[in-house]
Amino acid sequence: MSRVGRRPGDSGTRQAILSAAKEAFGTQGYGATSLRAVARTAGVDPALVTHFFGSKDGLFTAALELPLDPGTLVPALLAEGVDGLGERIVRTFLGVWDGTPGQGPMLAMLRSAVSHEDSATMLRGLLQRLILRPLAAGAGAGDPDLRAALLATQVVGLAVIRYVLRLEPVASATADELAPLVGPTLQRYLTGPLVT
């Protein structure tokens, strides 16, 4: 690594820490991962981990490397109106997962959330504040919290069955095949009458 510029080595060091963190969070989960162990794997001083990421939460959030920006994603999904919104969410959601080799950071997030209360709290906050509630509110059919939580049951369950339990034929189906199957469920949760 060449050491030029004002803060030599920063980019490489940061990347080495992130790689070690992704490995640790993904295999051991949030609770069992220590900043010290991440620093050791990355071959850097523990103080540098704090320097770059502030805290374990900061390191975790950075390690998630969400391959999307919820702040632009949700408005984009809603921009085309509510018609077909359920199918568009399925395609976008699966696109994010399928576009991540081995589903590494997404699986790491899910695993940590299922195993550790603090990760569950983080994921719940991320989902609710940045994705689910804005989607449900944007759909404009009332009851945004209930609709957001119902949406979550189907979307998170789809990920668990497809990527964790790998139940066929859902595990091998394409997003184009799954969108018309699961999309109507999301459409009803977001826009339909909930109890008929």
Place this chain on the structure above:
Amino acid sequence: MSRVGRRPGDSGTRQAILSAAKEAFGTQGYGATSLRAVARTAGVDPALVTHFFGSKDGLFTAALELPLDPGTLVPALLAEGVDGLGERIVRTFLGVWDGTPGQGPMLAMLRSAVSHEDSATMLRGLLQRLILRPLAAGAGAGDPDLRAALLATQVVGLAVIRYVLRLEPVASATADELAPLVGPTLQRYLTGPLVT
């Protein structure tokens, strides 16, 4: 513990091992739990664990303590016909989870499956062979494997959101409130036209 009868102490010993196993599987997951550690917690010789449960798989299955017998559950659900089958599945499923204090063994199963490939394989087999496929086949609408997997996405997702991520209002809702919300999704997956 009194030591009377032909095999003195068997019942208490077996129970002590099961308690230790539930604790270990529930907090550490399948992979990180060793028969030796379970035996130590239970205060028994490791050979007794093998004596009672045969293997780690055998101990895990016993520790799951499924509060239901799939062999009678599925026929009971189907006995009333397909009308309202989706809602009945929601009520039965939530009844099983809610009837288990702290959702201990069910949560342990889910946590292990998300963290460990071998547990995922066990749970996938249990779900497919004993519950999902018989339900989908019994509903008689064709495509039983696809319908079974779709059913799994919604049912497992409901458990993850309600008991793991605890997203409100789904976390605190009653089974009676959730049945008409989620039931129609299961009804469509099992009996409806899948693509309209």
